Amino acid sequence: MRRHQALMPLSDDHHQALVQARQLSLAGTAEASLSPTETAAAFLRFWTEAGEEHFRLEEEVLLPAYQRHIRSLAESGPHPICALPTPVMQVLVEHVYIRGLAAELADSFPDRTSLDLLHALGSALHDHIRLEERAVFPLIEQSLPEAVLAGLAGRLKSPSYLARRSESKPKDAGTLMPGISHERTYVVEPQHTAVAVHSGGITGLSTPTLLAWMESVAFELAEDRLPPGQSTVGVAVNLQHVAPTPVGAEVRVRATLTGIEGDGRRLNFSIEASDHMELIGKAEHQRFVIDRDRFDRRLARKSR
Numbered sequence: 001m002r003r004h005q006a007l008m009p010l011s012d013d014h015h016q017a018l019v020q021a022r023q024l025s026l027a028g029t030a031e032a033s034l035s036p037t038e039t040a041a042a043f044l045r046f047w048t049e050a051g052e053e054h055f056r057l058e059e060e061v062l063l064p065a066y067q068r069h070i071r072s073l074a075e076s077g078p079h080p081i082c083a084l085p086t087p088v089m090q091v092l093v094e095h096v097y098i099r100g101l102a103a104e105l106a107d108s109f110p111d112r113t114s115l116d117l118l119h120a121l122g123s124a125l126h127d128h129i130r131l132e133e134r135a136v137f138p139l140i141e142q143s144l145p146e147a148v149l150a151g152l153a154g155r156l157k158s159p160s161y162l163a164r165r166s167e168s169k170p171k172d173a174g175t176l177m178p179g180i181s182h183e184r185t186y187v188v189e190p191q192h193t194a195v196a197v198h199s200g201g202i203t204g205l206s207t208p209t210l211l212a213w214m215e216s217v218a219f220e221l222a223e224d225r226l227p228p229g230q231s232t233v234g235v236a237v238n239l240q241h242v243a244p245t246p247v248g249a250e251v252r253v254r255a256t257l258t259g260i261e262g263d264g265r266r267l268n269f270s271i272e273a274s275d276h277m278e279l280i281g282k283a284e285h286q287r288f289v290i291d292r293d294r295f296d297r298r299l300a301r302k303s304r
C-alpha cells in the first residue's frame with residue numbers, strides 16, 4: 001500500500017534506519033562491511049542527526065493526533081487512553097527501550113561497546129520499524145480523516161529529512177536536465193520476495209518490487225524539480241532483473257535522467273540497482289509529465 005503523503009518523511013527516515021539496523025545486526029560477522037566501532041559510530045551519528053528527532057515527531061505530533069481522534073470517538077465508556085490499540089502502546093514502550101539502548105551505546109562508546117549491545121539495538125530497531133510500517137502507520141492512515149492527515153503534512157519533516165532531500169538535489173535543483181541523478185538504498189524484507197507478491201516461487205527480491213523501487217527513485221528525481229500542480233506518471237519500462245538478492249540485503253537504486261522529449265513532457269531515465277556484491281538490475285524507463293488537475297478529472301470520469 002502506498003504511504004500517505006503526510007507520513008512519507010517518516011517512512012523515508014525508516015529506510016535510513018533499516019540500513020543502520022542491518023549494519024548493527026551484522027556487526028562482528030563476516031558479512032559486515034564496517035568494523036563494530038565504525039558501526040557504532042555510524043549509528044550514533046544517525047541517532048543524533050535523525051533518530052531522536054524522528055521519535056520526538058512520532059511522540060509529540062503523530063500519535064497525539066491519533067489519540068485526539070480516538071478521544072473524539074469515545075464520548076462515553078472507559079477512559080479513552082484504554083482505547084489506544086496495543087500496537088500504538090507498543091510503539092511508545094519500544095521508544096523507551098531503544099532510547100535506553102542508544103544511551104547505553106553512547107556511554108560505552110568506543111572502549112566498552114559490546115557486540116551484544118549492537119545486536120540488541122539492531123534487532124530492536126528493525127522490529128520497531130516493521131511494527132510501524134506494517135501495523136501502526138496503516139492503522140493511522142485508515143482511521144484519521146483525510147483532512148487531519150493533510151493537516152499533518154509538513155509537520156512530520158525532521159531537519160535531517162529536509163537536509164537529506166536538499167543534499168540529494170544537485171546545485172541546479174529546480175531544473176530538469178539530462179545528467180542529473182538520484183539514489184536511494186532499500187533493504188529487502190520478507191514482503192518483497194517473489195513468493196510474497198505472488199510473482200514467482202523464490203524467496204529472493206521480486207521483480208515487481210525492484211520495479212517499484214526503480215520507479216520510485218525516478219519519480220522522486222522528477223517530482224522535486226517540477227512546479228506545483230505537475231507530477232509524472234510511468235508510461236514505459238524495459239527492465240532486466242539479472243541477479244538474485246536475499247532477504248536482509250541492501251539494494252542501492254540510482255536513476256539518471258538521460259533525455260527530455262516532446263516539449264519537456266517525456267522524461268527518459270536510465271536506472272541501475274546493485275546489492276553489496278553486484279549489479280542486480282537495470283532499466284530504461286519513461287515518465288510523462290502530467291497536470292494534476294486534468295489527470296484527476298480524467299480519473300474522476302472513470303470512477304463514476
Ligand SMILES: [Fe+2]
Pocket residue numbers: 055058091095128132
Ligand atoms: Fe518509532
Ligand SMILES: [Fe+2]
Pocket residue numbers: 010014054058129132
Ligand atoms: Fe518511526
